[in-house]
Amino acid sequence: MRIMLAPMEGVVDHTMRTMLTAVGGIDRCVTEFVRVTTARLPTRTFYRYCPELHNDGLTPSGVPVYIQLLGGQPEPMAINAERAAALGAPGIDINFGCPAKQVNRSDGGSVLLKEPDRVYKIIDAVRKAVPDEIPVTAKIRLGFEDRSLLGDVSQAVFAANASELTIHARTKEDGYKPPAYWDAIADINANSPIPIIANGEIWSVKDYHQCIKESSCADIMLGRGILACPDLARQINAEQLQQNTTVMQWPDIVELLAQFCVVTEEEYEPKYVGNRVKQWLGYLRRQYPMAEVLFEEVKRLKWPEEIAEGIDRHKTPVIPT
Ligand SMILES: Cc1cc2nc3c(=O)[nH]c(=O)nc-3n(C[C@H](O)[C@H](O)[C@H](O)COP(=O)(O)O)c2cc1C
Numbered sequence: 452m453r454i455m456l457a458p459m460e461g462v463v464d465h466t467m468r469t470m471l472t473a474v475g476g477i478d479r480c481v482t483e484f485v486r487v488t489t490a491r492l493p494t495r496t497f498y499r500y501c502p503e504l505h506n507d508g509l510t511p512s513g514v515p516v517y518i519q520l521l522g523g524q525p526e527p528m529a530i531n532a533e534r535a536a537a538l539g540a541p542g543i544d545i546n547f548g549c550p551a552k553q554v555n556r557s558d559g560g561s562v563l564l565k566e567p568d569r570v571y572k573i574i575d576a577v578r579k580a581v582p583d584e585i586p587v588t589a590k591i592r593l594g595f596e597d598r599s600l601l602g603d604v605s606q607a608v609f610a611a612n613a614s615e616l617t618i619h620a621r622t623k624e625d626g627y628k629p630p631a632y633w634d635a636i637a638d639i640n641a642n643s644p645i646p647i648i649a650n651g652e653i654w655s656v657k658d659y660h661q662c663i664k665e666s667s668c669a670d671i672m673l674g675r676g677i678l679a680c681p682d683l684a685r686q687i688n689a690e691q692l693q694q695n696t697t698v699m700q701w702p703d704i705v706e707l708l709a710q711f712c713v714v715t716e717e718e719y720e721p722k723y724v725g726n727r728v729k730q731w732l733g734y735l736r737r738q739y740p741m742a743e744v745l746f747e748e749v750k751r752l753k754w755p756e757e758i759a760e761g762i763d764r765h766k767t768p769v770i771p772t
Pocket residue numbers: 457458459460461462483484519546547548549590619627650651652653672673674675676
């Protein structure tokens with residue numbers, strides 16, 4: 452059983468990967484998508500999306516980070532995948548799931564699910580451009596408008612020799628609306644020569660059990676669920692291994708947020724730090740009622756020091772003995 456951290460554009464950057472992999476239970480991460488058009492991208496682009504390349508492609512906790520490419524043309528995708536691999540990416544992930552209109556209009560993401568043959572050509576070109584020992588993985592949705600091409604798209608992924616396939620159990624039309632149709636993954640998994648990773652709407656250990664039961668997959672990918680509950684992967688692992696684990700309480704989350712402030716401040720201009728903290732609080736408030744309280748307290752604050760003070764006020768006072 453493995454747990455992957457989902458790629459999330461604008462949310463799961465290397466600072467978030469650092470925080471969440473430090474909490475534990477995550478086996479693999481993916482960068483935000485690197486948009487590939489026709490050009491050979493400069494080396495600095497890969498380092499910007501994946502600063503972990505300076506650390507053998509690992510987060511500070513030692514979790515590998517695959518570089519995610521998004522584009523519709525096999526040749527440029529192959530050239531840039533080759534470069535990412537040469538820079539030390541532990542794997543290449545190809546995005547066939549992004550629903551954004553802007554991305555789809557410019558020939559990338561979920562719109563490619565309408566053309567299984569192109570899915571094949573893109574993965575095949577990337578696979579051939581990258582050394583054999585570097586995995587090439589793909590991430591899809593159940594389809595674009597409907598699921599009618601799911602079988603053909605999956606066959607294309609297998610025929611192109613992808614190493615693994617992640618399926619977000621919704622179509623592009625479904626967007627992010629619950630439910631996720633985990634059972635639709637089961638048919639693909641039953642006849643798959645490669646590991647299938649189930650994704651979508653796993654918010655709790657209970658959801659995890661339901662997902663693996665319905666999808667019959669061993670591996671899962673967590674997105675919004677682990678942002679809301681940062682130790683979700685650790686809890687799932689502990690349960691699988693029948694180990695004890697302490698579930699994070701609000702004071703632990705406050706510590707995590709304080710560290711996030713520091714890590715973010717090192718990387719972003721001051722005016723962006725607050726927004727990133729508020730964004731995470733937006734997810735955390737689903738799980739922790741106190742996150743809603745803190746969000747209300749900091750939502751009009753702008754500067755990192757003010758936000759950090761707001762977080763500090765939630766720290767448990769140390770009682771002198
Ligand atoms: C803000 C946001 C950004 C996302 N960015 C990407 C992306 O860059 N690439 C990708 O393949 N999926 C992306 N996704 C989809 C997630 O990886 C995941 O498939 C989806 O959120 C369902 O999983 P969840 O219910 O666990 O969040 C994004 C989702 C969200 C909410």
